[in-house]
Amino acid sequence: MELLATEVSLVMSRATHAAVVMDGVGTRLRTAEPAVSRVAQRLLRHLTLKLLEVMDDAEKTLEARLAMQRGLMEVVARLQDIAANQLIIAAPDASQDAVAQAQVALLRQAQRPLLHRSLSLSGPCSGAPVQPAPGPSPAPANPNPGSLRALPASSSNPLIQAGVPAMHAGLMQNGRVIFLDKVENYTQIKLSNGQYAYSAEYDPATNKVVGLPYKTNAFCSGGAFLADGRFVSIGGNAPLDFIDPTVGDGFKAVRYLKRSATDASLNGQAWSEPGNKINTARWYASVQTMPDKTLFVASGSLNGLDPTKPENNNPTYEILNEQGISSGRSIDMEILKKNQPYYMYPFIHLLNNGNLFVFVSKSAEIFNVATNTVVKPLPDLPGDYRTYPNTGGSVLLPLSSANGYAADILICGGGAYQDISSPTDPSCGRIKPLDATPKWEMDSMPEGRGMVEGTLLPDGTVIWVNGCNHGAQGFGLAKDPTKTTLIYDPAKPLGQRWSTGPTSGIARLYHSVALLLLDGTLMIAGSNPVEQPLLKPIPGQTPSKDFVTEFQITSYTPPYLSGANANKRPTGVTLSSKSLTANGSTFTIKFSAPAGNKAAKVALYHGGFVTHSLHMNHRMIFLDTTGYQAGATSQTLTVKMPPNKNVAQPGPYVVYVTVDGVPAIGQFVSVA
Numbered sequence: 175m176e177l178l179a180t181e182v183s184l185v186m187s188r189a190t191h192a193a194v195v196m197d198g199v200g201t202r203l204r205t206a207e208p209a210v211s212r213v214a215q216r217l218l219r220h221l222t223l224k225l226l227e228v229m230d231d232a233e234k235t236l237e238a239r240l241a242m243q244r245g246l247m248e249v250v251a252r253l254q255d256i257a258a259n260q261l262i263i264a265a266p267d268a269s270q271d272a273v274a275q276a277q278v279a280l281l282r283q284a285q286r287p288l289l290h291r292s293l294s295l296s297g298p299c300s301g302a303p304v305q306p307a308p309g310p311s312p313a314p315a316n317p318n319p320g321s322l323r324a325l326p327a328s329s330s331n332p333l334i335q336a337g338v339p340a341m342h343a344g345l346m347q348n349g350r351v352i353f354l355d356k357v358e359n360y361t362q363i364k365l366s367n368g369q370y371a372y373s374a375e376y377d378p379a380t381n382k383v384v385g386l387p388y389k390t391n392a393f394c395s396g397g398a399f400l401a402d403g404r405f406v407s408i409g410g411n412a413p414l415d416f417i418d419p420t421v422g423d424g425f426k427a428v429r430y431l432k433r434s435a436t437d438a439s440l441n442g443q444a445w446s447e448p449g450n451k452i453n454t455a456r457w458y459a460s461v462q463t464m465p466d467k468t469l470f471v472a473s474g475s476l477n478g479l480d481p482t483k484p485e486n487n488n489p490t491y492e493i494l495n496e497q498g499i500s501s502g503r504s505i506d507m508e509i510l511k512k513n514q515p516y517y518m519y520p521f522i523h524l525l526n527n528g529n530l531f532v533f534v535s536k537s538a539e540i541f542n543v544a545t546n547t548v549v550k551p552l553p554d555l556p557g558d559y560r561t562y563p564n565t566g567g568s569v570l571l572p573l574s575s576a577n578g579y580a581a582d583i584l585i586c587g588g589g590a591y592q593d594i595s596s597p598t599d600p601s602c603g604r605i606k607p608l609d610a611t612p613k614w615e616m617d618s619m620p621e622g623r624g625m626v627e628g629t630l631l632p633d634g635t636v637i638w639v640n641g642c643n644h645g646a647q648g649f650g651l652a653k654d655p656t657k658t659t660l661i662y663d664p665a666k667p668l669g670q671r672w673s674t675g676p677t678s679g680i681a682r683l684y685h686s687v688a689l690l691l692l693d694g695t696l697m698i699a700g701s702n703p704v705e706q707p708l709l710k711p712i713p714g715q716t717p718s719k720d721f722v723t724e725f726q727i728t729s730y731t732p733p734y735l736s737g738a739n740a741n742k743r744p745t746g747v748t749l750s751s752k753s754l755t756a757n758g759s760t761f762t763i764k765f766s767a768p769a770g771n772k773a774a775k776v777a778l779y780h781g782g783f784v785t786h787s788l789h790m791n792h793r794m795i796f797l798d799t800t801g802y803q804a805g806a807t808s809q810t811l812t813v814k815m816p817p818n819k820n821v822a823q824p825g826p827y828v829v830y831v832t833v834d835g836v837p838a839i840g841q842f843v844s845v846a
Contacts, residue, residue: 307557307601311618316661316673318733322698324680325381325727335725337363337374337383339707340700342397342785343687344405346433347826347842348441351376351689351697352386354407356393357414357421360707361385362725369418375442376727378691386431388445391424396459396474396519397783398791401467401824403844405431405783406498407445408471409456411478425455425477428498435752435842453492454504458518458562461783463791465528465819467496470543472532473510473518481515489517493543505546509539516559519788521568526579528820531607533568533585534561540607552612555585558599563647564589566599567787569628569636571664572777574796579821582606582664586619586638587626592646594653594718598622604664617668623656627787629688629696630794632777632830632837633734636662637675637696640682640787647684647786649705650717655681659730680728681721687784692828694837696730734835742768744809744831744838752843756815756822763811767833774802776813779828779840795822815845 327335338361342354355361355372363371363385371385372392393411400406410424430446456474464470472491479486489510493501509532510517516535523531529549530541536559538552560566566587573579586602600622603614619626619638626641638660645652659675678698686700701724704717712719733739750762763776776799782791798814811831816822828840 305556305616308616308618310600310621313620313672313674316675318736319675320730320732320736322676322678323729325729334362334383336376336699336727337385338372339685339702339723340687341685343689344783345689345781347403347435348433349692352405352431354392357391357418358707359417367420369420384442386444388429389447390422390427394458396461398461398463398469399825400498401496403826408452408461409459409474411457426451428452450499452500453502454488456488460520460522461790462522462524463823463825465823467824469494472507473520484514487514489514509534509537513537516561519562519565519786523570523581523583524823525581525608526820531581531583535559552607553614555603555614557601558588558590560585560588563592564624565647565787567627570793572634572794572796573821575798580606580608587623589624589646592648594645594651596646598624598643619660621656625787627688629690631732632694632832633835638662639688639698640686642683650719652683652703655683678728680724683721689784690781692840694735698728698730739836742836744833747831747838749841754815754843755846756819758815758817760812760814763813763831765809765831765838767807767809769807770805771833772804773834775832777830778822779830
């Protein structure tokens with residue numbers, strides 16, 4: 175570390191020398207305003223080159239990389255001071271506006287490459303990208319784009335909409351949506367104890383919402399559904415006693431919520447917190463349900479502090495049993511360790527062989543939980559960072575027997591660094607991790623997007639919503655909201671998969687969610703990009719307070735329910751059983767279909783735990799069927815379940831019947 179200190183000191187010395195040299199150049203350029211720009215560019219070039227020379231020679235150990243990153247942040251601040259002083263000296267008679275504009279331009283230019291380069295010290299990736307990431311690609315307007323509609327407030331209380339900021343969400347067996355938030359100094363609902371509610375149960379059928387109490391701060395938790403159907407939230411953050419003394423420390427907390435399709439007495443009941451704790455503190459952890467009903471819980475911060483300091487981080491995983499109780503052991507995970515500080519909220523997908531696809535930062539691997547081994551490192555994804563604090567979105571595309579239920583994974587969006595000035599990445603990578611030689615097939619959205627999230631639809635397409643064109647995750651760190659709905663059709667050829675849908679009037683930034691409802695519409699909610707709720711924007715603030723806390727809920731009606739399709743739903747859907755098993759067994763579905771129908775499909779759908787543009791455990795399986803009769807208005811299908819629990823791990827699912835792509839109202843089932 176002495177060497178590192180010497181190197182950083184040398185950078186400072188060289189930067190100062192370069193500034194002195196440029197001082198002489200600048201004074202000779204005199205007062206012409208273009209000289210200000212020339213001085214800025216030359217100064218930037220000198221300082222950046224000197225800095226990058228040192229970085230190229232830096233120690234490559236994790237400790238050295240993180241320490242170098244902290245040193246670079248200090249250097250950037252010093253360079254800003256030097257640059258500002260030299261600009262003023264270089265052109266003393268230039269107008270104040272010209273100097274100010276040049277200063278801003280210079281400092282932004284200087285900050286971006288330096289911050290981007292310093293954050294690239296987050297660790298060596300597992301395999302070099304083999305191709306550059308593409309830039310944005312124009313996408314045609316979808317001929318049937320669907321529609322967006324802001325839902326009205328509750329008729330019983332016109333002030334109430336979502337009730338709480340929608341940081342986390344899940345669709346429950348009663349058809350209602352659970353919103354889960356952190357401790358706030360304001361929400362739309364007060365509980366019986368006089369404190370604000372930080373969780374709510376929203377009923378799409380009535381547009382009513384009720385507050386739910388909890389005991390521990392669920393700020394940026396992970397989650398999943400247990401095999402028995404309970405919704406579980408894991409980890410969180412510290413108590414805020416000065417706001418609410420009734421809510422305790424959430425770093426190790428486990429919260430449970432039970433709902434039922436048949437027992438209405440459970441509606442509105444509070445979160446259950448019997449005191450179970452995870453082994454180590456976790457803030458920003460990802461959770462994956464395994465075939466044996468256990469939960470794989472990975473990553474997270476130990477204390478919510480600076481992730482460039484390893485002592486604050488928890489690059490481990492632990493296992494919870496089928497009741498959501500920790501095994502009491504946290505195990506190091508190398509892909510998380512080497513990608514610090516970009517190690518939180520990794521993308522995780524269960525593969526059909528029982529192994530996990532794990533992606534963090536730009537790195538990916540296939541991981542065997544049972545043996546704690548890396549089965550196969552995968553190529554790095556070209557482009558910028560894809561996980562927190564520059565999270566894009568990741569979707570496991572629909573599974574089917576046609577390709578042996580082999581995973582096909584799409585990751586889109588991301589960004590360069592954690593600042594409001596960060597550019598965002600328009601590129602997407604698609605990979606089949608179990609291929610003999612997996613590689614990323616690159617594609618791109620029409621614009622760069624951070625915090626963009628993809629949701630599977632029952633017809634096999636993916637809807638992408640929310641996010642920003644500049645910035646990152648964090649309070650006040652995003653601008654230029656990306657409001658246009660994007661429609662992705664994975665079945666089409668490369669270059670023809672993207673089209674655009676309607677554009678929203680509501681910014682959905684940090685802490686937004688999207689979730690498919692039983693009726694086949696997409697619920698979009700949230701956006702709380704400030705430390706505590708803000709009801710009116712305050713321009714000109716740093717961090718930004720340009721965007722308010724959004725309580726309004728939006729409904730997106732996809733193309734399959736728009737126009738003439740609105741009257742083509744299958745009806746009268748009856749399942750022979752709602753207790754199903756992933757072992758190749760069969761059940762029957764009866765339904766009525768519109769005259770002249772040409773095709774029918776059955777999808778087994780799990781929406782998962784949604785937060786921070788991650789949809790944990792999200793998957794959809796097209797099931798094999800027999801018995802369909804083209805054109806018949808009365809249909810009886812024999813439906814075959816997936817062959818094993820690797821394809822459909824135990825838990826609650828929704829069955830959607832689609833006829834010519836139009837879905838019936840979904841029905842919850844339990845899969846064992």
